[in-house]
Amino acid sequence: MTTTLLDLDGPDHAVLTGASALNRKQAEQAVRQLLQALGVPADTEVGRNTPRRMTDALAQLLTPRSWTFTTFPNDEGHHDLVLTRDIAFTSLCAHHLLPFSGRAHVGFYPREKLPGLSKIARTVEMFAARLQVQENLGQQIAGFLEEQLACDGVGVVLVAEHLCMTRRGVRAAGADTLTVAARGRLQQDPTARIEFLQLAVQSGRTA
Ligand SMILES: Nc1nc2c(ncn2[C@@H]2O[C@H](COP(=O)(O)OP(=O)(O)OP(=O)(O)O)[C@@H](O)[C@H]2O)c(=O)[nH]1
Ligand SMILES: [Zn+2]
Numbered sequence: 001m002t003t004t005l006l007d008l009d010g011p012d013h014a015v016l017t018g019a020s021a022l023n024r025k026q027a028e029q030a031v032r033q034l035l036q037a038l039g040v041p042a043d044t045e046v047g048r049n050t051p052r053r054m055t056d057a058l059a060q061l062l063t064p065r066s067w068t069f070t071t072f073p074n075d076e077g078h079h080d081l082v083l084t085r086d087i088a089f090t091s092l093c094a095h096h097l098l099p100f101s102g103r104a105h106v107g108f109y110p111r112e113k114l115p116g117l118s119k120i121a122r123t124v125e126m127f128a129a130r131l132q133v134q135e136n137l138g139q140q141i142a143g144f145l146e147e148q149l150a151c152d153g154v155g156v157v158l159v160a161e162h163l164c165m166t167r168r169g170v171r172a173a174g175a176d177t178l179t180v181a182a183r184g185r186l187q188q189d190p191t192a193r194i195e196f197l198q199l200a201v202q203s204g205r206t207a
Contacts, residue, residue, distance in 0.1 A: 022055075022059050024055060027051075027055040027058075027059075028051040028052055028055050029051070031050065031051035031054045031055060032051045035047075035050070035051075058092075058097075061090070061091075061092050061099075061129065062092065062129055062130060062131070063129060064125060064126040064127075064129035064130075065122075065125070065126075067119075067122045067126070069115065069119050069122075069123075069148055070115070070116040070119060071113040071114060071115050071116070071119075071148075071149070072113070072114045072115075072116070073112065073113065073114075074110050074111065074112055074113060074114050078110055078114065079109060079110060079111070079152070080109070081107055081108075081109060081192075081195065081196060081199070082107060082108055082109075082110060082114070083105065083106070083107035083196065083199055083200065084105070084106050084107070084117055084120045084121065085103075085105045085199075085200060086103045086105065087103060087104040087105070087106065087120065087121045087124050088101070088102075088103055089101060089102065089103070089104055089124050089125065089128045089158075089160075090128060091128040091129070091130070091132040091134075091137060091160075092130075092131050092132060093131075093132070093133075093162055093163075093164050094131040094132055094133055095133075095164065096164040096168070097131070098162070098163040098164040098167075098168070099163055100132075100134060100160045100161065100162040100163065100164070101160060101161060102158060102159045102160030102161055102176065103158075103159050103160075104124045104141070104156060104157070104158050105156070105157040105158075105159075105200035105201075106120050106123075106124065106141065106145070106154070106155070106156050106157075107154070107155045107186070107196050107199070107200065108145060108146075108149060108151045108152075108153060108154045108155070108186075109151055109152035109153045109184075109185055109186070109192070110149065110151050110152070111149070111150055111151050111152055112150065113149050113150065113151070115145075115148070115149060120145070123141055123144055123145060124141055126144075127140045127141050127144070134158055134160055134162070134177055134179050135179050135181075137158060138156045138157075138158050138179045138180070138181035139156075139181045141156045141181065142154045142155070142156045142181040142182070142183050143183070146183045146184065151184070152184050152185045153182070153183055153184035153185030153186035153187065153188075153189075153192065154181075154182070154183045154184065154186060155180065155181070155182045155183075155186040155193070155196045155197075155200070156180070156181040156182075157178065157179070157180055157197070157200040157201065158177075158178070158179050158181075159176055159177070159178045160176060160177055161175070161176050161177075162177060165177075178201075180197065182196075
């Protein structure tokens with residue numbers, strides 16, 4: 001068994017843990033000012049702790065948990081598709097800071113290494129914990145797994161509801177967005193791509 005500790009002090013870390021540099025006092029003050037500027041009475045019994053709660057909530061949504069990427073040698077030579085489906089995720093839309101959430105289906109063709117399966121879901125969680133655009137989230141997950149696993153191909157299907165689109169603005173209630181990020185064999189080989197996409201969307205669940 002090989003265990004690789006993610007380089008959480010590397011360049012990506014600064015981006016991943018925006019909330020680690022949290023200045024709580026400043027954040028709570030800013031929420032207070034925002035509510036005031038919006039004309040929302042915040043100094044009520046219910047709202048008195050809202051600046052603290054909102055700061056905590058955003059910090060939590062923007063802070064990935066630390067973890068290790070555990071892999072195993074692919075001793076028995078499993079070179080067929082491995083697909084983990086229906087990984088629930090929540091992220092924050094970079095444009096409106098409203099949640100977008102749904103399900104990720106992540107597949108790959110192993111070469112020398114097999115990841116611990118939970119690490120696929122942890123990867124999704126790690127990249128979701130930042131201000132995001134859905135297309136970028138899929139590409140980041142695919143790129144990270146391709147690099148970590150040195151595998152033949154990675155595919156990431158994300159199906160999500162964006163509250164900024166369904167509950168405000170155009171208010172397209174019920175709309176979801178599906179994005180595909182494919183690397184290697186899953187990008188180049190039409191048969192592999194079709195098999196992956198069929199199995200991914202056959203999960204029967206949506207956002
Ligand atoms: N491609 C993409 N667009 C997104 C995502 N999340 C939000 N958006 C879109 O980003 C766009 C921002 O457009 P703007 O016109 O600047 O913002 P807006 O005035 O709030 O737009 P409306 O939502 O149409 O009211 C909107 O069309 C959002 O739907 C995403 O993950 N991917
Ligand atoms: Zn948005």
